[in-house]
Amino acid sequence: xxxxxxxxxxxxxxxxxxxxxxxxxxxxxxxxxxxxxxxxxxxxxxxxxxxxxxxxxxxxxxxxxxxxxxxxxxxxxxxxxxxxxxxxxxxxxxxxxxxxxxxxxxxxxxxxxxxxxxxxxxxxxxxxxxxxxxxxxxxxxxxxxxxxxxxxxxxxxxxxxxxxxxxxxxxxxxxxxxxxxxxxxxxxxxxxxxxxxxxxxxxxxxxxxxxxxxxxxxxxxxxxxxxxxxxxxxxxxxxxxxxxxxxxxxxxxxxxxxxxxxxxxxxxxxxxxxxxxxxxxxxxxxxxxxxxxxxxxxxxxxxxxxxxxxxxxxxxxxxxxxxxxxxxxxxxxxxxxxxxxxxxxxxxxxxxxxxxxxxxxxxxxxxxxxxxxxxxxxxxxxxxxxxxxxxxxxxxxxxxxxxxxxxxxxxxxxxxxxxxxxxxxxxxxxxxxxxxxxxxxxxxxxxxxxxxxxxxxxxxxxxxxxxxxxxxxxxxxxxxxxxxxxxxxxxxxxxxxxxxxxxxxxxxxxxxxxxxxxxxxxxx
Amino acid sequence: xxxxxxxxxxxxxxxxxxxxxxxxxxxxxxxxxxxxxxxxxxxxxxxxxxxxxxxxxxxxxxxxxxxxxxxxxxxxxxxxxxxxxxxxxxxxxxxxxxxxxxxxxxxxxxxxxxxxxxxxxxxxxxxxxxxxxxxxxxxxxxxxxxxxxxxxxxxxxxxxxxxxxxxxxxxxxxxxxxxxxxxxxxxxxxxxxxxxxxxxxxxxxxxxxxxxxxxxxxxxxxxxxxxxxxxxxxxxxxxxxxxxxxxxxxxxxxxxxxxxxxxxxxxxxxxxxxxxxxxxxxxxxxxxxxxxxxxx
Numbered sequence: 001x002x003x004x005x006x007x008x009x010x011x012x013x014x015x016x017x018x019x020x021x022x023x024x025x026x027x028x029x030x031x032x033x034x035x036x037x038x039x040x041x042x043x044x045x046x047x048x049x050x051x052x053x054x055x056x057x058x059x060x061x062x063x064x065x066x067x068x069x070x071x072x073x074x075x076x077x078x079x080x081x082x083x084x085x086x087x088x089x090x091x092x093x094x095x096x097x098x099x100x101x102x103x104x105x106x107x108x109x110x111x112x113x114x115x116x117x118x119x120x121x122x123x124x125x126x127x128x129x130x131x132x133x134x135x136x137x138x139x140x141x142x143x144x145x146x147x148x149x150x151x152x153x154x155x156x157x158x159x160x161x162x163x164x165x166x167x168x169x170x171x172x173x174x175x176x177x178x179x180x181x182x183x184x185x186x187x188x189x190x191x192x193x194x195x196x197x198x199x200x201x202x203x204x205x206x207x208x209x210x211x212x213x214x215x216x217x218x219x220x221x222x223x224x225x226x227x228x229x230x231x232x233x234x235x236x237x238x239x240x241x242x243x244x245x246x247x248x249x250x251x252x253x254x255x256x257x258x259x260x261x262x263x264x265x266x267x268x269x270x271x272x273x274x275x276x277x278x279x280x281x282x283x284x285x286x287x288x289x290x291x292x293x294x295x296x297x298x299x300x301x302x303x304x305x306x307x308x309x310x311x312x313x314x315x316x317x318x319x320x321x322x323x324x325x326x327x328x329x330x331x332x333x334x335x336x337x338x339x340x341x342x343x344x345x346x347x348x349x350x351x352x353x354x355x356x357x358x359x360x361x362x363x364x365x366x367x368x369x370x371x372x373x374x375x376x377x378x379x380x381x382x383x384x385x386x387x388x389x390x391x392x393x394x395x396x397x398x399x400x401x402x403x404x405x406x407x408x409x410x411x412x413x414x415x416x417x418x419x420x421x422x423x424x425x426x427x428x429x430x431x432x433x434x435x436x437x438x439x440x441x442x443x444x445x446x447x448x449x450x451x452x453x454x455x456x457x458x459x460x461x462x463x464x465x466x467x468x469x470x471x472x473x474x475x476x477x478x479x480x481x482x483x484x485x486x487x488x489x490x491x492x493x494x495x496x497x498x499x500x501x502x503x504x505x506x507x508x509x510x511x512x513x514x515x516x517x518x519x520x521x522x523x524x
Numbered sequence: 525x526x527x528x529x530x531x532x533x534x535x536x537x538x539x540x541x542x543x544x545x546x547x548x549x550x551x552x553x554x555x556x557x558x559x560x561x562x563x564x565x566x567x568x569x570x571x572x573x574x575x576x577x578x579x580x581x582x583x584x585x586x587x588x589x590x591x592x593x594x595x596x597x598x599x600x601x602x603x604x605x606x607x608x609x610x611x612x613x614x615x616x617x618x619x620x621x622x623x624x625x626x627x628x629x630x631x632x633x634x635x636x637x638x639x640x641x642x643x644x645x646x647x648x649x650x651x652x653x654x655x656x657x658x659x660x661x662x663x664x665x666x667x668x669x670x671x672x673x674x675x676x677x678x679x680x681x682x683x684x685x686x687x688x689x690x691x692x693x694x695x696x697x698x699x700x701x702x703x704x705x706x707x708x709x710x711x712x713x714x715x716x717x718x719x720x721x722x723x724x725x726x727x728x729x730x731x732x733x734x735x736x737x738x739x740x741x742x743x744x745x746x747x748x749x750x751x752x753x754x755x756x757x758x759x760x761x762x763x764x765x766x767x768x769x770x771x772x773x774x775x776x777x778x779x780x781x782x783x784x785x786x787x788x789x790x791x792x793x794x795x796x797x798x799x800x801x802x803x804x805x806x807x808x809x810x811x812x813x814x815x816x817x818x819x820x
């Protein structure tokens with residue numbers, strides 16, 4: 001462990017902003033969520049009704065867990081908050097441990113440090129120490145934030161300690177993953193896979209809370225934390241599990257560290273294909289973007305299923321007066337329509353981000369030096385540009401279609417018609433297309449300012465979400481293409497804005513093409 | 525002979541830095557043409573213009589009789605290229621990259637590819653991220669050399685290769701030359717250019733400062749002579765073309781240009797010669813003398 005102090009200071013110096021920002025966000029979120037609870041439910045009966053509605057919805061239980069005591073002050077709200085806090089902390093400690101071990105080795109930077117008197121276990125020790133401190137500080141400071149927000153003290157202490165436990169468990173798991181995996185990227189796949197698995201395992205366990213399969217909740221670090229039942233029975237003993245788990249995993253990781261080479265894992269890099277099938281620029285673009293696209297697709301299908309299955313219970317979550325108002329406005333059917341419209345517009349904003357990131361691949365291929373080899377073949381610039389545009393545009397349609405279809409398919413009872421609920425997801429696509437085309441234009445004409453694509457999208461999102469609250473003039477709000485697409489099914493379908501936005505997209509892409517053909521390459 | 529590459533007065537600036545300042549380059553069909561220059565002299569910029577990646581600010585460039593900027597698609601069917609800084613897709617294997625570039629060019633030849641993989645001792649099943657610099661270079665080399673191109677633009681093709689692999693590369697390059705291909709070999713590694721090239725162009729600060737065969741270039745420069753002599757040497761210092769004369773005991777050493785080499789030997793033999801070594805200027809010296817003359 002010689003030299004761990006220096007490595008720890010280096011790790012802290014590099015990560016303090018990331019850790020600080022994440023923790024402050026967690027604390028603010030915890031405080032405001034806890035503070036909002038008393039204003040949401042004015043009476044115990046409303047609280048019980050809300051908790052029962054949550055328990056009745058498979059989607060809510062699957063995402064956030066089951067509420068055992070429907071009188072629980074925290075209830076569904078605390079479960080939601082807990083899941084977000086836990087996941088943020090898990091991502092944070094995974095990033096910290098992975099970065100300062102395999103990340104440093106793979107970048108070659110560790111060779112500089114390794115030549116100084118630094119012990120074999122020092123890098124792992126320093127990274128784990130930083131992750132443990134992050135977990136402890138995150139959990140312990142969450143306690144006063146929750147209490148200040150109105151939650152009971154005993155439950156808040158358990159909540160905070162459960163959060164520490166999640167951090168410890170994933171620190172230990174990551175410490176093993178960095179020993180075993182063949183590369184930094186493979187390590188990410190292992191550990192995020194483990195995080196996903198622990199979410200899914202507890203999801204199945206929680207959904208089966210009244211059946212024998214509930215035992216599955218005990219096979220997941222996220223499940224251990226939930227089983228502390230903060231505000232919901234308050235039982236401290238499961239807090240021991242992550243501590244023991246951390247000690248065991250760390251011991252294994254330390255033992256493994258002594259048995260592997262610098263920069264290599266215990267599992268060898270898998271041997272790949274000696275021959276490839278890629279033969280077109282589109283084939284290459286798809287191959288490069290496939291993993292990210294599949295991630296988006298899985299997420300969109302899952303979101304569609306969850307949103308579809310909770311449509312009818314959302315109405316039940318609302319307190320009396322609001323529900324009355326909604327019924328006056330158009331009944332439960334009216335509420336469902338608002339919900340569908342909301343999912344479609346939010347989903348399309350996210351899809352615009354997918355499209356911009358897909359288009360930006362033309363820039364990263366260029367700056368990473370891959371483009372030269374491709375353009376030295378008979379592939380023209382136009383074909384190269386088009387290949388990534390196809391991935392962006394076709395991908396955007398597939399993603400929105402998948403969320404629409406999944407949502408309509410999982411909303412069976414009380415559905416107002418399959419296609420009526422599936423198709424609105426596509427309504428805002430032309431607005432997203434304009435944003436993607438703007439990003440392509442920036443990449444083509446202003447390669448050094450290619451972040452403009454992201455900046456424009458960020459501006460549009462900010463204006464769309466906050467513009468009305470900030471009291472911006474109408475014409476500013478109207479700049480966003482998302483302000484023009486019809487909000488089906490709340491509003492009737494209207495074709496002119498869709499056609500005009502599509503025409504603008506085509507024109508912008510033509511401009512991008514002209515710019516892309518005439519500029520020098522590669523720009524770093 | 526037909527001219528395969530021809531540029532006249534090529535200029536290119538990036539902001540305030542001028543990369544090319546009127547470059548005249550001419551490469552004949554079937555020759556290996558060494559393109560020699562220090563870092564930052566404009567070698568890669570020239571090659572990128574020839575590939576149609578960059579548009580020249582001024583001057584003309586023609587490649588196989590076509591315009592590299594406008595006729596890229598047809599031209600690139602006849603060209604193979606090895607970039608100076610090989611960067612590959614980290615999650616594709618070497619074999620996948622070689623196959624893909626072959627298919628994109630439209631002349632994938634599995635047999636030739638397999639033979640080259642063997643000669644360069646490259647394992648195509650590894651992911652590109654796990655290749656060393658030398659192995660990445662080999663991937664780019666196999667992809668380019670396996671093609672049926674007429675013209676090969678190779679930007680520092682042997683950087684990162686060990687001496688054995690350098691030899692393998694030289695062998696393949698000679699085979700391509702025998703088959704009638706033209707090679708533009710950019711490098712700052714002098715020995716490699718010296719071994720392979722028929723003609724050499726030296727580029728410095730964006731202009732070609734010298735372009736000739738190695739023999740011609742040597743004729744323009746001095747030969748280093750060292751001799752062991754019996755008696756006193758008379759009149760050598762008065763001879764034009766002789767520089768750096770050092771007389772130590774019965775050892776004489778000096779440099780002399782090609783025109784006065786004969787006269788210098790005559791003076792030496794009058795004194796009686798015991799031993800004589802003469803070395804033509806190495807490319808390194810040519811290169812350094814060119815570079816220094818520019819600095820002055």
